[in-house]
Amino acid sequence: MLEVRDLSMRFGGLLAVDRVSLDVQEHEIVSIIGPNGAGKTTVFNCMSGFYRPSGGKILFEDREIQGTPDYKISRLGLVRTFQHVRLFSRMTVVENLLVAQHRHLNTNLFSGLIKTPNYRLREQKSLDRAAYWLNRVGLLDMANRDAGNLAYGQQRRLEIARCMVTEPKLLMLDEPAAGLNPAETRELNQLIISLKEDYHVSVVLIEHDMSLVMEISDRINVINQGRPLASGTPDEIRHNDDVIKAYLGEA
């Protein structure tokens, strides 16, 4: 489904990502782990079109997408979240979800100005979808509050819901568990698994929380200092000597 081949990203003299390859199959959760500054988020930024990679190819459903503008990539069904929550904090929770559906609500100006029945129907549909996802992530009671006033864990869940209303095929989560307490992490765990099982979305995950990664990932890619270090199932990674060295230091 998604295939990254020999991806490189150079910032001036710094080679932040050096020939990283990974692939994601349908119906799969793939994690990218690695020490801080390893280049995980840079890989993400290349994949989601925020950076134009210096080398390598990114194929999404057999189409080359490296260098395509970010908003077009997201319209293809490759949607991401951010390491630091990026909500429209002065809009309400439900409006955050409406903004995300604008390409579904593709109506012209005129029909909106005079509120044609067709326009109302579409508007109602997107409201319904928003309500469904709010219910799914347990935020339905907060629907009319300003997004900025939510608790941190709720903001995280809202961000995922905001991605899901765009009906993505592949979801990229950048450290979704950062700043969550253990109970919230468990909930997130279940949510991500359910996204895969019930909504047939593939997930690429960057995460430091090893318990989360080991529990839900089908496969794991390890990156160290911009270079791929290892890849395999959680069990393989757990017993990989290189990975242990990189994380714990040379013994």
Add this chain to the structure above:
Amino acid sequence: MNAANFKHALFCAFITLIISYPILGLNLVSAGTSMGLEGASTVTIIGIFMAVAVVFLFQLCRDSAMAKLGQLPRPDFTSNRPPMTEKTRLKIQNIVILTIILGASLWPFIASRGSIDLATLVLIYIMLALGLNVVVGLAGLLDLGYVAFYAVGAYTFALLSQYFGVSFWFALPVGALLAALFGLALGFPVLRLRGDYLAIVTLGFGEIIRILLNNWTSLTGGPNGIGGIPDPTLFGLEFGRRIKEEGNLSFHEFFGIAYDSTHKVIFLYLIALVLAALTFFAVRRLMQMPVGRSWEALREDEIAARSLGLSRTGVKLSAFTIGAFFAGFAGTVFASKQGFISPESFVFLESAIILAIVVLGGMGSQFGVILAAIAVTILPELAREFSEYRMLIFGAAMVLMMVWRPQGLMPMRRIHIELEKQE
């Protein structure tokens, strides 16, 4: 009542004594070796000392007085009511607006000609400010050359009428659409810039249009401007004393009433009112539509908006174009009202004033912008006696406003879309 309080009170009383001297215009005169006070009657002096005493006493027991005042039960109007739902709030706003429009449409029949003329100008500024509000307030794009689109609208009508004899009603949509087209053409290359850079480029664009109009003498008449712009007609009825165009009837003959030059003024005012109302409702509707939300989303967090599939250029361009469209409207009305336009009407100061209206009113707030447009247009007229100090007062008012109320006269309250509870 401690020593510090006493000292402070003494100091305040002394200051009162001193400042009353210049404020009341007292004069010290020297008579030989002694000094005398001029311009102070006994009553004034007694008054001053009483004031000093009041200040002294107040400052002395200020703390305890204030504490007592704080204990008084305060009437509380808000606590026991559930918050207004978005729907009722919208309803109330609509009623208020409709009442205002109704009142404004009856008002010219009792007002004087001069004030109707001024009110038409106010309405033109309201249109302009509501249009710029879309660009600056909602989409967050600082546009310093907004007057260029106003000029495009005005000159479209002037040129079309001069060369093709086109009427107001035909020129109105054409002028607005052409202004929108200019907005689109300008927006396309410059909207990748942001903040200060965008402001400078738009400023340059405004000047280009003005200088072009000034120097393209063969077409626009240059600094001499274009005169003889026709008045709007009411279904072919003209408002002049004599008919200008063959086949038309004049308004006063058709209705069999005496000719009155006020009719035309009132008619123009009503047209401006209708267009301003149209602008208001259109923008208000846009704010609740996906376009409006994407303007806000892009202003709030551009990266997040892009990651959700909103095209930065597309969204910004739509704001720019729609803003320009309303400026074109206003320009056409302006040309018709003045009957004569020249590049001098479209200098940078105009852009600055429209921007000032938006900022003073509260960015994004429609009611605030209307209020500010009224204030900014009428206050200088009221302050005519101060003649050359007018701009000084205007400037000072603006500085004070920004210090005390930086969010504007009526800060923006977003119109939310509410999710209704499903039981």
